[in-house]
Amino acid sequence: KAGVTQTPRYLIKTRGQQVTLSCSPISGHRSVSWYQQTPGQGLQFLFEYFSETQRNKGNFPGRFSGRQFSNSRSEMNVSTLELGDSALYLCASGPGTPPYEQYFGPGTRLTVT
C-alpha cells in the first residue's frame, strides 16, 4: 500500500501571501489530520477531517483552513502568511474509527520570508 503523500515537499512564500498544501491519504483511510511542527512549539494539532466533514479543530486562527474531498484527499490553506507560520506541516491519515491510529506523510516544509 502506498503511504501518505504530501505536495509540495518544500515551499517558500512571502509574508502576506497565501498557500495551499495537499495531502493524499493511504487508500481506504477516511480521516485526515493536519499538524504544525516547529522547534519551539512542537507538534500542534490543526484540524481533522472525516468523510469531508471537519470533526476536530485545534487552537489556530481562522487564517488556517482545510477541506477534504470525496476521495479523502485533503488540502490545507493558510492565508495572509506570517513569518511565524514557517514550519513543517504534517498530514496524517487513518481509518477514523477505533482503534484510532494515524500514519504520517513526510511533511511540507514551509518557509515564509
Add this chain to the structure above:
Amino acid sequence: GNSVTQMEGPVTLSEEAFLTINCTYTATGYPSLFWYVQYPGEGLQLLLKATKADDKGSNKGFEATYRKETTSFHLEKGSVQVSDSAVYFCALSDKDNFNKFYFGSGTKLNVKP
C-alpha cells in the same frame, strides 16, 4: 483534559546500552497509546501502539506497556543501535473525541558507536 508528558532530552547512549524513555499521560477516558519515531527530515513513523490497559506494544526490539495504574507508557529497548538515533514521540488518542491525538514534546535520542 488530555495531555502527554515525556522526559526531557536529549538522551545520549552508547551502542548496545539499555534505553528507557519515560512517558506519562493524563486522560479523561481510556485512550489508546502510541510511540512514534521521527528521523531527520522525515515525517513521523508509527513505532508501536497499545489500545487497552496491560497491553504491550512491540516492534523492532522496542517495547512499551500500557500501565493504567501509573498512567504510563514507557518506551524500552534492550540494546540500542546507532540507527536508532531519532526523536521519539509519545501520543494518545482520545476515543471519546474521535481521532484527536495528543503528542508529547518529543525526546531526542543520540546513540554513539
